[in-house]
Amino acid sequence: MKKAVILAVVLSLSLVGAASAARMGPGPSKDPNTGKAYAGSETCKTCHAAQYKDWKNTIHAWMVRPIARGDLKNAKADLTVAGAPRADQYDWAYAIGGWYKEERYTFWDDKGNIIDGEFEYTKPKNHFSLRKNKDGSLSRLDWFNECANCHATGVNYKERTFVEFNIGCESCHGPSADHAKAPKKVKGVVDSTTESCSRCHIRARMKGNLKAFNYPVNYVVNQPQTMMKDVDPEPYTAPGSFWPDQKNANRHRQQYLDWVKGRHSTVSGLTCATCHDPHKGSLDYRTGQLRADPRALCGSCHGEIVANPKKHSGHRYEVASCTSCHLPRTIASGTVSNHTFEAIPPSKSLRYVDAQGKPRMPNSCGYCHTKDSAADLDAKYKVIFKKN
Ligand code: HEC
Ligand code: HEC
Ligand code: HEC
Ligand code: HEC
Ligand code: HEC
Ligand code: HEC
Ligand code: HEC
Ligand code: HEC
Structure with missing residues (x-):
């Protein structure tokens, strides 16, 4: 009897040991497509201090932060709000996001997997909600399969490994361990294509x-x-993800799907990195990584329009900027802007209506002209742009 108890204790101790040893986390990882090894951003820091310092000042470097049972201090949400997770509720693993749109919370399951749980904090509304499955049960998502490649660096989907959390140097530069070991022999890789950003x-x-x-x-x-x-x-027909024009996104992280619908995607040499500086930033999500103030940025190619905004749009720049009409924040409670660059005309709000005749899609004008109906705005639009 005594022996059995001791054995059980020893067994459970070794199980606890095994479970924590098997916990998913950063470690050696190789690119699943090329077999090349990753080194991690801390390795790059030694020789590329300037890029490292700039990168640390972007949200890319701060998305995933550790939390633990009894310790939610790395959460960004206001945990005094009703419905917030409790510090002792789960074996917490990591908090995700929380900078501008939402924060999510992961915990460990008994196999050491990271599970994205039910709590969702909506930042602009300062509100918590619970994510549930269709059958009413609480949402449980395997973080590695559902999220990892976009929120961690050097992910190998075949081996369930990754080199570090967050969007590190090698997210964009690819596996660079060989370069870091012998920079004279193996060159670092620069990838400025739109796809480099758009895979996330x-x-x-x-x-x-x-x-x-x-x-x-x-x-x-x-x-x-x-x-x-x-x-x-x-698909552009997915009602929760796109507006009914089947062009403009209605959910976040769809910049690429927007992009291919606009003419910028057809301009040779114009990529995400033309407007966004991948390293330099501030922790201001909105304009954190823009290469220049939007007026100068758009003006570098659309000089004539920027020189005479009133002629172009009927508004002075101080009243309505290029981004207020061409990158309206139509996504997720106004937290994310559109990347089709379409100034969405009020005629779309008139065309796509529900059974009661209420518009099912916003337009660029309505965010400022809040007192005007879509029909009023359509009439005003025609005065300025002389079109349907
Ligand atoms: C031991 C020093 C060293 C380490 C560590 C190192 N690099 Fe480099 N890297 C260099 C040198 C030297 C160059 C070439 C000179 C230059 O342009 O700065 C270079 C150039 C580069 C370039 C530019 C290539 C080009 O065509 O302009 C990239 C990108 C780069 N490294 C990425 C990385 C990444 C990512 C890491 C971390 C995984 C890393 N490096 C680690 C020394 C290093
Ligand atoms: C979000 C993508 C992204 C991340 C993250 C990133 N880079 Fe870059 N990096 C680029 C792109 C794109 C360029 C090409 C030049 C440009 O567009 O500014 C570049 C250029 C470089 C260069 C060439 C010299 C220069 O500054 O233009 C070096 C060196 C470099 N990166 C190192 C790093 C290191 C080290 C890190 C991590 C601390 C890092 N990068 C993180 C995308 C990224
Ligand atoms: C490995 C995935 C990944 C790659 C590659 C990537 N991003 Fe991101 N990016 C993200 C995620 C995730 C966030 C949100 C981070 C958060 O809110 O904590 C983000 C946020 C941003 C933001 C807003 C935050 C800020 O600091 O201003 C910009 C702008 C951005 N990315 C541009 C780019 C550009 C440009 C590239 C390519 C040069 C790129 N990203 C490459 C995943 C990625
Ligand atoms: C294909 C890549 C991709 C996948 C998969 C992905 N994300 Fe993201 N996520 C992004 C990018 C890119 C952003 C930032 C751009 C944006 O918000 O438009 C982002 C933003 C977020 C934000 C908002 C961050 C903030 O600071 O407000 C949260 C929270 C988030 N993701 C959680 C998750 C969770 C949880 C999963 C898995 C269940 C997941 N994401 C899967 C790419 C991805
Ligand atoms: C022609 C310039 C331009 C290009 C090209 C561009 N962007 Fe942007 N992007 C902007 C501007 C301007 C903002 C700020 C919008 C605002 O003020 O709301 C922005 C904002 C963002 C944001 C975060 C904040 C927000 O308001 O949504 C992300 C993420 C982002 N861009 C990703 C991308 C990606 C990924 C690509 C390539 C597919 C890309 N951008 C191409 C101009 C550009
Ligand atoms: C690097 C140059 C460059 C920059 C920077 C740039 N554009 Fe453009 N843009 C172009 C070119 C070239 C076209 C024309 C494409 C064509 O006609 O096929 C274009 C087309 C457009 C269109 C028509 C798009 C469509 O799909 O019908 C709009 C709107 C626009 N740009 C707005 C902006 C705004 C707003 C900014 C600043 C945030 C900006 N652009 C920055 C080069 C640029
Ligand atoms: C009040 C809203 C509004 C503002 C502000 C605005 N635009 Fe536009 N812009 C539009 C509309 C609407 C169209 C489409 C007109 C049409 O269909 O003829 C357009 C068209 C364009 C085009 C495409 C022209 C073409 O030949 O197809 C470009 C480029 C452009 N805008 C750039 C800019 C830039 C740069 C700024 C900042 C100075 C700016 N816009 C400010 C509403 C605006
Ligand atoms: C960023 C805010 C903003 C956006 C976006 C915007 N407007 Fe305006 N608009 C104003 C303000 C503020 C005025 C008041 C006049 C002034 O101060 O110059 C105005 C004035 C006007 C006027 C003249 C006065 C009136 O109300 O009849 C018209 C017409 C107009 N806007 C139409 C539009 C149309 C059409 C769009 C969309 C394509 C649009 N606006 C987008 C802010 C905006």
């Missing part, structure tokens, strides 16, 4: 037997054609 700034799932992965897995640096290989992008 997209909503898409893999097809066929890789369907478990909620992100593109085949991307190889400087091979933009690999990004969409065997990928099922969110």
